[in-house]
């Protein structure tokens with residue numbers, strides 16, 4: 001799968017609309033301490049559905065919106081867009097180019113869009129999970145991750161292998177199906193009780 005570009009607008013230190021086009025080969029991002037390198041990878045994780053505020057180094061999700069500086073007032077929303085080349089259909093979406101976008105407003109309202117269509121977090125998460133690219137996958141290795149992986153329990157390490165292999169997506173679907181089955185069993189039991197009462 002080819003990530004073509006990342007566009008950030010109002011996310012953390014990126015107050016202005018910033019577009020990074022990834023060419024072929026390896027892209028390196030260099031800059032002094034505090035210049036926003038980690039913010040870039042966090043923006044990628046966020047648009048892919050990251051829900052853990054702690055892992056985005058904040059206390060509330062709104063902390064990811066540009067908070068203002070000496071020269072600029074705070075912004076009212078953050079927006080991040082990833083654009084993928086999907087000619088090989090690595091993502092289960094029938095378009096040659098797929099854009100995944102997430103927005104968050106200061107009042108807490110948030111939106112996910114795939115190719116401009118408003119969808120749920122679940123849809124975006126499934127899109128990436130099916131491609132073996134979940135938000136916890138080893139696609140993004142943040143600072144401290146390597147030590148954490150070595151220190152992890154075996155089950156947690158297995159999860160890190162299962163996700164890129166695409167197994168995690170099936171596990172999630174199995175869990176959802178089991179919940180639906182349990183609910184159907186409850187409903188059936190209730191119907192049986194009513195039938196017994198009426199007999």
Ligand code: ATP
Pocket residue numbers: 011012013014031032033034035036037038039040063064065066067068
């Ligand atoms: P290092 O090399 O030290 O790891 P870095 O280049 O990875 O640094 P980041 O950690 O990505 O830098 O960026 C930190 C900067 O982002 C800090 O200056 C911080 O004030 C700024 N920042 C974080 N959240 C916000 C926000 N909501 N609004 C404005 N600036 C923010």
